[in-house]
Amino acid sequence: MSVPLVPLSDLQIATRKELQQTGGCAASSCGSKAGSADMDPATWAKVKDHPCYSEEAHHYFARMHVAVAPACNIQCNYCNRKYDCANESRPGVVSERLTPEQAARKVMAVASKVPQLSVLGIAGPGDAAYDWRRTRATFDLVAARLPDVKLCMSSNGLALPDHVDEIVAMNIDHVTITINAIDPEIGQQIYPWIFFQGRRRTGLEAATILRDRQLQGLEMLTARGVLVKVNSVLIPGINDAHLTEVNRAVKERGAFLHNIMPLISDPAHGTHFGLTGRRGPTAAELKKVQDSCAGGVNLMRHCRQCRADAVGLLGEDRGQEFTLEKLPEVVEDAPEARAAYRDWVAEERRDRAAAAANAEAAVPAPEKPVLFAVCTRGSGRVNQHFGHATEFQIYQADVGGIRFVGHRRADNYCLGGQGDAARMDEILRVLADVPHVLCARIGDGxxxxxxxxxxxxxxTPQDYIETAISAVLSTRNARNGRAAQRA
Incomplete structure (x- = not known):
């Protein structure tokens, strides 16, 4: 089927085999392997088009964040909320702070041009629950004009219990809470202070209050049927050995997903951790902690740690196309374009799931896990030149099948037709534990x-990712068989 509205090469689409699961979602991922047959219809309807709550959906659907909530009630040692910083991609950073009216106009403009848009999120740059007046006004305006776009918000959790009734009434059915510790001794190393009930609090008192309010908000939301994703920043030497306890605690309280993210600590960002030399985890360290949580809350591994004004598919940011001065005075909605696109996605999902299942069934699973780095522009295919890749999607083949396990960023090797040696050194470091790279093309050098x-x-140009991996495994098996015969 031809793709409506946008070129196929521009879509970030991936389809994976839907494994049989119990309890709704795969323990190693985010429910991305679970389909409509694996969870109740109400939950499936909430996650199937949400790029953060479904790994599969993030290849199809776009999100946008509007920076309407600048006020915050806590200080984190990894955070520095900055403005007018279009080239820096991390949470808390925005180029424009918007009024609710400006935000609604911007959402309308994006929805008219980006048929993949399925979610509007408010993630700051402060705290959406603390800056509730602006958050609520924005959601009210958008819901009245774009009822087919889901509403989503993020919070540190301190003010969250105060607004649960309104959140439910407004049909905000996705909420993210950042919970970095449930042990106040650890929490006080992450949060210098909080502002609660009219005064600033520090130390164990602050960490205890924050922990209790976070868990209270989580329990209240899940009891009302709201899907909750818990974000945790992995901070080596502080909470790396503690996040399994966080995972266990949030699972007991009904969290839908747990997103364990690496600390971003470049000193240039001006955060306390960055300026005091606290390093972020390596890709291997992050994966080790994520793997240690297997059997707990389903893990999200496809997070890109988006800006608070991000627009587009995960892994891309089109925010600079939709700054206020570029918005048209009059915006006409295009609901039929979004509906047509979603119809196409439904058909594509069925076709790609069948292809992936056939690919996995064709080759015996390897005895030991094998990692693959994939160069892709989307559509679930190997369709990008190695030298153009700024991100490698990491897949793992094992007894559970072929599945996405993460992504690793590196600057693209090719610059104006020439390779950059320093960038290649970084790529080799990033992919040190990955034995295979799949790409559309690669130069001899x-x-x-x-x-x-x-x-x-x-x-393997234009092959589905699973098909390409299956072919590599088949070649490996044949090669190993010949070697065994010679021995």
Whole structure:
């Protein structure tokens, strides 16, 4: 089927085999492997088009954040809310602070041009629950004009219990709470202060109040049927060994997802942790902690730690296309375009799921997990030149099948047709534990550099990712069989 409205190459689409699960979602992922047959219809309706709550959906659907909530009631040692910073991609950063009216106009403009848009989120740059007046006004305006766009908000949780009734009444059925610790001894190392009930509090008192309010808000929301994603920032040396306890605690209280994110600590960002030398985790350290939570709350592994004014598919940011001065005076909605796109996605999901299932069934599962780095522009295919990739999607083949396990960023190797040696060094570091790279094309130079580092580059242009991985496994099996015969 041809893709309506937008070129296929521009879509971030991935389809994966839907494994049989119990309890609704795969323990190792985010419910992304679970389909309509694996969860109740109400929950499936909430997650199927939400790019953050479904790994599969994030390849199809776009989100946008509007920066209408600048006020915050806590200080985090990893946070520095900055403005007029269009080139920096991390939470808390925005280029424009908007009024609710400006935000609604911007959402209308994006919805008219981006048929993939399915979610409006408010994630700051402060706290959406604390700056509730602006948050509520924005959601009221957008819900009246775009009833097919889901509403989503993020909060540190301190003010969240005060607004649960309104959240439910407004049909905000996705809420993210950042919970970095449930042990106040650890929490006080992350939060210098909170502002609660009219005064600033510090130390164990602050960490205890924050923890209690976060867990209270989580319990209240899940009891009312709201899907809750818990974000945790992995801070080596502080909470890395503690996040399994966080995972266990939020599972007991009904969290739908747990997103364990790496600390971003570049000193240039001006955060306390960055300025005092606190490093972020390596990709291997992050995966180790995520894997240690297997069997707990379903994990989200596709987070891109978006800006508070991000627009577009996860992994891209089109926010600079929709700044206030670029918005048209009159915006006409295009609900039929979004509806047509969603119809196409439903058909594409069915076709791609069948192809992925056939690919996995064709080759015996490897005895030990095998990682693959995939160069893709979307559509679930290997369709990007190695030198153009700024992100590698990481897949793992094991006894559970072929599944997405994360992404790793690195600056693209090719610059104006020439390779950059320093960037290649960084790519080799990022992919040090990955034996195979799948790409549409690769030059002889980078291919040799990869091979010297023990990484095999394989060109599989336009293949589905699962089909390409299955072919590599088949070749490995045949090669290993011949080696065994010679021995």
């Amino acid at each position: 980078p291919r040799k550099r990869l091979l010297a580092a023990g990484i095999e580059a394989i060109e």
